[in-house]
Amino acid sequence: MMTTHRPSIIPLRSLLALIAAAFLLSACEGESTESLPNTSASASSVNYTGPAPENDDVQAFKLAVWDNLATQDKCGACHNAGGQSPTFVNEQDINIAYAQARTVVNLDAPSQSEMVSKVAGGHNCWTSSTAACVDILTTYLTNWAGGAAGSVKTVELRAPTEKDPGATLTFPASSGEFESTVYPVLTTYCSDCHTENGQTPYIASSNGATAYEQAQSRINLETPSASRLVQRLRTDFHNCWDDDCDLSADTMQMAIEDFAGLQSPQTVDSDLVVSKALNLAEDGLLANSGGRYENNIIALYEFKAGEGQTAFDTSGVSPALDLTLSGNTEWVGGWGIALGGAYQNEQNFMVPAGKAQAPLQIARNYIPS
Ligand code: HEC
Ligand code: HEC
Structure with missing residues (x-):
């Protein structure tokens, strides 16, 4: 049996942070603030000297989109x-830039x-996370479309692509095939x-049928x-x-693959009247993505990157206050990070408490002087 220290975890799902001063998230109290190197690409602004915007919408486009994307590090x-x-x-004529942009945007969505x-x-995403670029670009375009002031984030509904329900694997009624594959493990x-008399679920019950019944949902x-059972x-x-969790997991997975291999996909009974199929991962909409007031924010963290050492600020407000993750941090599904306390890992190294911190030089821009 293997023991592994599992640090306590503070999930931060869709954290919306309003920052007034140097930013520091830390799992432990008394953690020190340290300056991190400024790693953001040089976003030198472009000085526009061409003809004036022809109308208010061109002006809105310039402020919300052009000013942000015209730099050398972006588009x-x-x-x-x-x-x-x-x-x-186009840096010589904002009105041409506007007309060209209109051909590649959908301001309704x-x-x-x-x-x-x-x-x-x-x-050509300018950060290491395509998800962050997508969100920031969407923010720029949303600001152009609606004007930034007093905006409430709305859920964008869209029709899913139509697909028919396909064949699926279903659990056989009898426990026989389970008993010859997964059950021995x-x-x-x-x-x-x-x-029985021990810990639920009774997945290893001496009664194969009971074990099968308890194991199915897992x-x-x-x-x-x-x-x-594998996870x-x-x-x-x-x-x-x-003492080998990967190997143990592989063994369990292979047993389940064997069991699955014995099943043949079941198509939907042709006598039934069926609707089209939906699947959560591709067709689902985030239920909590709407209704949030996002006016006057200076930083927004949605934790969509899912990997790497940076939680991107997707507020679209420059300079971006990206957070660098260090120590005991972990990405969790459904957009979030977990910050744990300090612990000693299997190689006897001390892993410091998790932190998500913006470089002080950038955070200073947001401290009122
Ligand atoms: C290194 C040069 C380069 C950079 C930087 C770049 N692009 Fe492009 N872009 C291209 C080229 C080349 C094409 C045409 C070939 C293609 O479609 O991939 C293109 C095509 C496009 C198109 C398709 C136009 C159409 O009518 O099909 C869009 C939209 C676009 N880029 C958006 C962007 C955005 C937004 C950025 C900034 C985030 C960006 N590009 C940055 C080189 C670049
Ligand atoms: C030393 C006792 C012990 C052994 C051996 C053990 N478990 Fe558990 N298991 C527990 C305890 C206690 C719980 C309830 C607390 C928890 O969730 O960790 C549990 C809960 C579970 C759960 C339900 C909770 C969840 O998160 O899904 C599953 C599934 C499970 N164990 C799978 C397994 C598998 C597979 C094995 C064999 C490889 C196994 N366990 C071996 C003690 C044990």
């Missing part, structure tokens, strides 16, 4: 006057703009605890690696054997 390096079409950051989808597809390694036939070992380090 200004290519989509400039005489550069790559569309020249939406900013996130659906070609400008956004192009970058979402991997085109459970009885060998989990029966010290997970049997087995994912379509994606065996996503089974709770408990691989990510929770819960009672692995031979």
Whole structure:
């Protein structure tokens, strides 16, 4: 049995932070603030000297979009006057830039703009996270479309792509195939605890049918690696054997794959009248993405990057107050980070408490003088 120190975790889901002074999030009290190097790319602004904006909308476009994207580190390096079409950051004539931008935006649904989808597809994002670029671009376009003042974030509804329900794997009624594949692993390694009179779930019950019944909700036939029985070992380090959680998880996963391999996909009964199919990951909308007041914010963290050492500020307000993650930090599903306390890892190194901190030089811009 393997013991691993699991630090207590403070989940920060969709944290909306308003910052008045140097920013510091820390799992422990009394952590010191230290200056981190300024790692943001030089965002030297572009000085516009061309003809005046023809109307208010052009002016709004300039303030919300052009000023932000015309710099060399963003789109200004290519989509400039005489550069790559569309020249939406034309630095010689804002009215041309505006007309060109109109061809690649959808101001009714900013996130659906070609400008956004192009970058979402991997085109010249200026940060290490495409998700952050997508959000920031969407913010710029939303500000142009609606004006920034007093805005409430709204849920953008859109029709999902139509698809028919496909064939799925279902659990057989009889426990026989489970008993010849997954059950032996459970009885060998989990029966010290997970049997009647012991710990629920009774996945290692001496009665195969009971074990099957208790294990079903913890087995994912379509994606065996996503089974709770596998994740408990691989990510929770819960009672692995031979001191090797990866190997234990692989063994469990292979047993579930064997079990799944014995099942044939079931199509929907042709006598039934069925609707179209939806799936949560692709067609779902974040329920909490709307209704939030976002006026006058100076920093916004949505934690969508999901990897790396930076939590991007997607407020679109310059300079961006990106947070550098250090110590015991971890990305969690559904957009969030977990900051844990200091702990000693398996190699006997002290991992300091988790922190998400913006460089002091940048944070200083937001301290009223
Ligand atoms: C290094 C040069 C370069 C940079 C920087 C760059 N682009 Fe592009 N862009 C191109 C080229 C080349 C094309 C045409 C080929 C293609 O479609 O990929 C293009 C095409 C596009 C198109 C498609 C236009 C159409 O009508 O199909 C969009 C939209 C676009 N870029 C948006 C952006 C945005 C937004 C940025 C800044 C975040 C950006 N680009 C930065 C070179 C660049
Ligand atoms: C030393 C006793 C012990 C052993 C051995 C053990 N467990 Fe557990 N298990 C527990 C305890 C206690 C709980 C309830 C507390 C918790 O969730 O950690 C639990 C809960 C669970 C749960 C339900 C909670 C959840 O988060 O899904 C699953 C599934 C599980 N164990 C799987 C396994 C598997 C698979 C094995 C065999 C590889 C195993 N356990 C071996 C003690 C044990």
